[in-house]
Amino acid sequence: MTDHILKRLLLTVPLVLVISFITFLLTRLSQEDPAVVILHAQEVPVITDKLLAETREKYGLNDPLFVQYWHWLVDALHFNFGHSFVTGTAVSETVGPALFNTLKLTMVASTVIIVMSLLLGVVSALLRDTWVDHVIRTSAFITTAIPSYWLGTLMIIYVSVKLNLVPTSGMSGMTSYILPVCAIAFGYIGIYFRNVRSAMIEQLDQDYVLYARAMGIPSMTIVFQMLRNALQVVVSIFCMAIPIILSGSVVVENIFAWPGMGQVSVKAVLEQDFPVIQAYVLIISVLFVILNMVADIINAYLNPRLREGL
Structure with missing residues (x-):
């Protein structure tokens, strides 16, 4: 019975990783720049290039996609999903x-x-x-x-x-x-x-x-x-x-x-x-x-x- 449970656990890990990656891509499915999406959610009236650059730097959007995913996954494993775009409080x-x-x-x-x-x-x-x-x-x-x-x-x-x-x-x-x-x-x-x-x-x-x-x-x-x-x-x-x-x-x-x-x-x-x-x-x-x-x-x-x- 123990072997069966261990095998099921081993099969579950890659499935959870795939699900987590698809979930992470939610913010990338939009044709808009993720930084623009964030600023729209925060109801910023005027979006400038400087503001976009600061937003990308703040949220790590300049990093490669898989680097961003890795950082997000490590935080998610600690039940840390970042901060709300709207209120700024921890999710x-x-x-x-x-x-x-x-x-x-x-x-x-x-x-x-x-x-x-x-x-x-x-x-x-x-x-x-x-x-x-x-x-x-x-x-x-x-x-x-x-x-x-x-x-x-x-x-x-x-x-x-x-x-x-x-x-x-x-x-x-x-x-x-x-x-x-x-x-x-x-x-x-x-x-x-x-x-x-x-x-x-x-x-x-x-x-x-x-x-x-x-x-x-x-x-x-x-x-x-x-x-x-x-x-x-x-x-x-x-x-x-x-x-x-x-x-x-x-x-x-x-x-x-x-x-x-x-x-x-x-x-x-x-x-x-x-x-x-x-x-x-x-x-x-x-x-x-x-x-x-x-x-x-x-x-x-x-x-x-x-x-x-x-």
């Missing part, structure tokens, strides 16, 4: 607290999604083709089709404003998690529940389930074994769900004024604040890679035969 001071708030919201929403998907998927599979199965599947289809921004707006109007049950926005306590978590979770539960249901139905059709029932093994023991085998299929989906939810919470965070990466990233895009955008893209991308690696490791633990394929 880590802005991104750090916002990322922590987004992670808290993401982990709560992911927990709800995983628990409800497993519960509904198992129940729907065990009671397939019954009225319970049809109700769950129909409800999941409807919730998947509802846009999160529309659902979030409705919940603010009816639950927060008219009923005054929970706060409308901000992060003021445990109750402030309820609406954004529901807005995020509703659609994803409908998606991931179907994966759990399909995996469980596939297990139900296996011979070992028939033999176990014939031997009189308790139903709950059989269900837990089926779920363990089914998890080999859905664990990757759940691991990848976390960064997807993390990156997809931008709209919900802006609707509920959640002080997270959603608000920070949208503001950075509107202001062309590239250091903040680079930090956001790199963090989300690296999380995708890391959690994909974690999913492979968990799958290898659940199914030892997978270790032989690497």
